Amino acid sequence: MSALLRIRWAIAAKTAPRPLINCNRCGTVKAYRCSEKFRVNANGKRIDVWLIYRCVDCDNSWNFGILERCNRRDIEPARLVALESNDPSLARHHAFDVVALRSRVGRVEEFPDVAVHKQRLGDARESAIGLELQLRLEMPTSLRLDRLLANELGLSRSRLQALEEKRLLVVDPDGAKALRKPARAGTKIRIDLAGQPDREAIISAAGG
Known part of the structure; x- marks a missing residue:
């Protein structure tokens, strides 16, 4: 991407x-x-x-x-x-x-409630056709990755799953049912936004 x-x-x-x-x-x-x-x-x-x-x-x-x-x-x-x-x-x-x-x-x-501070790295917003979200955790959390992404990006979990199935959403390091596991420090999530009608809204929600 x-x-x-x-x-x-x-x-x-x-x-x-x-x-x-x-x-x-x-x-x-x-x-x-x-x-x-x-x-x-x-x-x-x-x-x-x-x-x-x-x-x-x-x-x-x-x-x-x-x-x-x-x-x-x-x-x-x-x-x-x-x-x-x-x-x-x-x-x-x-x-x-x-x-x-x-x-x-x-x-x-355990409690899944978190605060998320978002910082853009670089200045490629206008030409961006994809996102790379880099997770940093102060402490471990029980919050599932799909719930974190759904809450912060304004997307349904079913849509996130559909994006993953089409390989338009990739979790690194990858693993079985990565979206259903707790968010972990060092995880990177790449989302291909080419052709997505709500590209701008997703980028803004992500912190872009």
Whole structure:
């Protein structure tokens, strides 16, 4: 495909995963939200750190272990300051670590809502007959690729599937049912717009 308009989509999840925990106050399994607060406990040279979660209904607390019996000398000073000051970006980093959460509690509730920042790369808009969308993800998301494209481009998922079947939409790296899988960092989506009556609308929606 020639005359590609390249656009980078920087994708940030809006809602952190919520572990599902048996709340001893509610007496049943409840979702716990991240408080964005750390608990730092120092015992001599050893430090324990937890990220505090709270039940969405009764506010009961649960501690997600970040560091256990760690020697103070092994912690970068800047990181220790960030932990002790409840640095929001560090709390967000740990709150979105769904793999670590699952290893602790097994069941985790994930949310597909994202914010997409679009940046055009180059200036070939007028002559473009195709798009190349480059995905960058701050954190992993459970949002399916076809839903992301449908939401951002204003196209139905059935039309996206039809474009894929005609090889007018190609996902790189390719794979079985790529559109139905979660959006991943480093993915490139190329869409051939030659002959598409809504070419201009698609380009504008993409961020061109």
